[in-house]
Amino acid sequence: MAGVLVIAEHRQGRFSDITREAIGAAVALKADVGGPVSVLVVHPEPAEAAAALNLLGVDEIITVAAATAGFDPHFHEEVAARMVEERRPRCVLLGHTADGMVLGPGLAVRLGSGFASDVFALDVRGDEIVATRGGHGGKVDIALAFPGKCLAVLMLRGASFPAPDAPGQAAVIDLPPPETPPVWRHLDYFEPELGGVDIATADFILSIGRGIQDEENVARFAALAERLGATLGCSRPVADSGWLHKAHQVGLTGKVAANCKLYMALGISGAVQHLHGMKHVETIIAVNTDANAPIFNVATYGVCMDLFDFAAALERQFN
Ligand code: FAD
Numbered sequence: 001m002a003g004v005l006v007i008a009e010h011r012q013g014r015f016s017d018i019t020r021e022a023i024g025a026a027v028a029l030k031a032d033v034g035g036p037v038s039v040l041v042v043h044p045e046p047a048e049a050a051a052a053l054n055l056l057g058v059d060e061i062i063t064v065a066a067a068t069a070g071f072d073p074h075f076h077e078e079v080a081a082r083m084v085e086e087r088r089p090r091c092v093l094l095g096h097t098a099d100g101m102v103l104g105p106g107l108a109v110r111l112g113s114g115f116a117s118d119v120f121a122l123d124v125r126g127d128e129i130v131a132t133r134g135g136h137g138g139k140v141d142i143a144l145a146f147p148g149k150c151l152a153v154l155m156l157r158g159a160s161f162p163a164p165d166a167p168g169q170a171a172v173i174d175l176p177p178p179e180t181p182p183v184w185r186h187l188d189y190f191e192p193e194l195g196g197v198d199i200a201t202a203d204f205i206l207s208i209g210r211g212i213q214d215e216e217n218v219a220r221f222a223a224l225a226e227r228l229g230a231t232l233g234c235s236r237p238v239a240d241s242g243w244l245h246k247a248h249q250v251g252l253t254g255k256v257a258a259n260c261k262l263y264m265a266l267g268i269s270g271a272v273q274h275l276h277g278m279k280h281v282e283t284i285i286a287v288n289t290d291a292n293a294p295i296f297n298v299a300t301y302g303v304c305m306d307l308f309d310f311a312a313a314l315e316r317q318f319n
Contacts, residue, residue: 006038010041010069023039023058026093039058090150104117121160128147202231204262206232213267227315232248235268275295284301289304
């Protein structure tokens with residue numbers, strides 16, 4: 001068994017970043033587990049899909065024509081299981097995403113393979129693949145090996161693996177679709193209304209927590225964020241109270257600030273569930289009146305003061 005199989009993911013035909021990142025992870029593993037790096041893509045426009053995923057280090061792109069752009073996990077599972085049985089890779093990589101969660105665990109059970117979700121680091125020790133994921137709500141990191149398994153299905157966390165940034169020269173192989181009757185039919189497709197907020201792509205986030213005390217103060221911080229050129233984020237209580245749309249929420253049950261370079265946390269205590277979405281950010285400025293708030297454990301700059309005074313100073317500086 002050798003090589004890595006990446007299962008490409010797209011939303012209505014458009015590839016999500018995680019597919020390119022999974023390709024990056026596969027290419028990085030190639031030196032240790034051997035080739036080929038194969039990318040499996042089920043797509044209504046196979047030629048277009050193959051061109052989009054032809055990245056440096058990919059050896060082959062296997063396309064299977066789909067009747068629609070909608071994700072059908074049963075069809076994907078059938079195609080992927082056949083591909084694994086035929087090509088016998090060391091591991092299968094896919095995204096730790098809503099689609100991945102429907103596909104990955106079932107595929108692993110069907111193949112009798114090792115399995116790990118939410119993987120943010122991959123390593124090879126001896127001849128074992130080691131996957132690292134968070135545990136206990138993000139309090140610890142757990143490194144997992146898969147003894148006795150010659151295959152592991154691994155779901156990768158977004159924004160954890162660099163994607164190749166140059167085009168490749170992969171062979172493209174078109175396969176006929178299996179005759180799997182659809183188990184469901186997509187009737188319609190709705191994008192949630194995000195109000196123009198995309199925490200995952202924002203590079204500067206000004207985030208507010210329960211420390212802002214009242215809904216009527218939200219407008220002040222929204223204006224400050226706009227003035228600074230920041231995206232407005234928040235902790236869960238702010239979203240749960242309906243003060244801001246859920247799209248602004250950072251953390252375990254919100255969004256990961258995947259591309260953020262500067263995160264300003266105002267009146268946020270730093271619960272592990274919030275840290276899950278932002279503790280990796282390069283520069284974190286935390287403002288809190290409680291000098292023992294856990295947010296200061298991850299902050300690059302800690303400011304122990306009233307956040308309203310801090311906001312007033314910024315407003316004066318950037319008026
Ligand atoms: P608090 O913990 O109440 O902190 C408020 C902070 O403001 C305090 O540190 C206080 O000292 C400070 N403060 C008060 N007044 C001022 C002032 N005038 N000036 C300066 N500082 C001040 N939380 C998330 O954020 N995102 C998630 O995705 C998420 N998912 C969760 C999933 C699960 C399964 C569970 C159980 C919880 C989740 N939570 C999440 C909730 C999380 O555990 C915390 O309850 C939450 O993050 C706390 O939000 P907070 O820091 O705004 O509020």
